[in-house]
Amino acid sequence: DTGVSQDPRHKITKRGQNVTFRCDPISEHNRLYWYRQTLGQGPEFLTYFQNEAQLEKSRLLSDRFSAERPKGSFSTLEIQRTEQGDSAMYLCASSITGYEQYFGPGTRLTVT
């Protein structure tokens, strides 16, 4: 399968803990996006990379969130000091044109 992969698929953590998610984009896709989706809502943009450069971050993105894409390949999204409101599906998408985005299966985070 050469699609976008995300790891882990599910994460349960206690409030206050740090979590890190990984996304592997489709090979040669230079654009990578992170989104958050809560139940009954569409994906909400978090951040966008072109190659290794983080070009955009949502104003809604708390300082507790940080993302990296070293060497322009895989990306990680870290949430520090998790809160119950962080419980959501975290989606990664990649694109080569910037127009059509291909999503991964998501990481479901539950903060207890």
Place this chain on the structure above:
Amino acid sequence: QKEVEQDPGPLSVPEGAIVSLNCTYSNSAFQYFMWYRQYSRKGPELLMYTYSSGNKEDGRFTAQVDKSSKYISLFIRDSQPSDSATYLCAMRAGGSYIPTFGRGTSLIVHP
């Protein structure tokens, strides 16, 4: 008011029906319009992608864009139970690579 409005449904139809899914938007800068299908607990899958106004057909799916009314539609012909999913519209402005999504419409096609 959100930039993109989409009725969450659910929309329930019998197998074989023609389904119409719609979104309205307020940002006149939007030029690129997408429809995604999302099965429960899965990531969205791109179905259709259109630029500006007009129609685009792909198999049983037809996407329509009416920029003058700020209204887009997705039609599904000969609907199947396997079409049961949430359908998300998304759109973005020219020069931006960041789409804005609707909240999705839940579609149920019953045999």
